[in-house]
Amino acid sequence: NAGVMQNPRHLVRRRGQEARLRCSPMKGHSHVYWYRQLPEEGLKFMVYLQKENIIDESGMPKERFSAEFPKEGPSILRIQQVVRGDSAAYFCASSPPSGGSWNEQFFGPGTRLTVL
Amino acid sequence: AQSVTQLDSHVSVSEGTPVLLRCNYSSSYSPSLFWYVQHPNKGLQLLLKYTSAATLVKGINGFEAEFKKSETSFHLTKPSAHMSDAAEYFCVVSSNAGGTSYGKLTFGQGTILTVHP
Numbered sequence: 663n664a665g666v667m668q669n670p671r672h673l674v675r676r677r678g679q680e681a682r683l684r685c686s687p688m689k690g691h692s693h694v695y696w697y698r699q700l701p702e703e704g705l706k707f708m709v710y711l712q713k714e715n716i717i718d719e720s721g722m723p724k725e726r727f728s729a730e731f732p733k734e735g736p737s738i739l740r741i742q743q744v745v746r747g748d749s750a751a752y753f754c755a756s757s758p759p760s761g762g763s764w765n766e767q768f769f770g771p772g773t774r775l776t777v778l
Numbered sequence: 779a780q781s782v783t784q785l786d787s788h789v790s791v792s793e794g795t796p797v798l799l800r801c802n803y804s805s806s807y808s809p810s811l812f813w814y815v816q817h818p819n820k821g822l823q824l825l826l827k828y829t830s831a832a833t834l835v836k837g838i839n840g841f842e843a844e845f846k847k848s849e850t851s852f853h854l855t856k857p858s859a860h861m862s863d864a865a866e867y868f869c870v871v872s873s874n875a876g877g878t879s880y881g882k883l884t885f886g887q888g889t890i891l892t893v894h895p
Contacts, residue, residue, distance in 0.1 A: 666821070695883070704868055704885035705822075718882065753821065755883075766812070767883060769822040 664689070666756050666770035667736075674776045675744050683739040683773045687756030694737045695767060696729060699751040711737060712759075744777045751775075780805040780871050784886035792894045797856040799889045801869030804850060811852045812870040812883075813843055822868065828852065839863070864893045 667686040675681050687694050697705040710718040711731035731737040751774050755767035785800040810829045814822040826837025833845040843854045869886040
């Protein structure tokens with residue numbers, strides 16, 4: 663059973679370009695979470711999605727950031743018009759559909775975004 | 779609201795000596811608590827979790843943690859450090875805040891563990 667897959671592992675963009683980060687959850691998992699880790703900081707929750715639904719986006723910046731988890735295919739975190747402050751590691755996690763705070767979240771290896 | 783404070787940003791030990799990584803939490807609801815480990819340029823791996831069962835929790839690689847409600851602490855320990863334990867460790871709290879049916883994870887700032895030969 664493959665773990666959570668993220669690609670690309672490293673992404674370099676120039677200011678003003680778009681960044682698309684992909685996350686394939688573990689088999690059987692229908693809950694996806696995105697976190698951002700800025701340099702020298704812990705991970706910060708961004709958004710929680712189930713298939714075709716955004717459940718909680720309270721950690722998402724109000725502008726330029728969006729996320730989706732379509733019925734088919736991976737979850738996508740999209741950052742439009744990137745700025746240097748977007749440089750960070752972005753982690754995706756997934757959990758099974760039974761819910762509850764005790765569900766372990768399984769993390770992917772992360773995508774390290776560098777904005778030049 | 780919930781929060782996590784890891785009391786040490788760096789801990790340095792010699793191989794074979796005990797490890798103590800300190801964590802205090804705050805949560806308005808009955809929390810679940812986790813410790814994750816992150817090796818350089820890798821994803822996060824779950825070490826152990828507390829979910830209101832036994833207060834002393836045993837995890838992988840010889841790590842364990844004790845939930846102390848009166849002290850709002852969840853310190854991570856290991857009797858004897860190994861070189862392969864060198865990594866960054868995150869204390870994490872999750873609760874069904876606001877009646878939600880899922881756990882939103884709140885991470886501490888992380889503790890970097892260095893193990894000397």
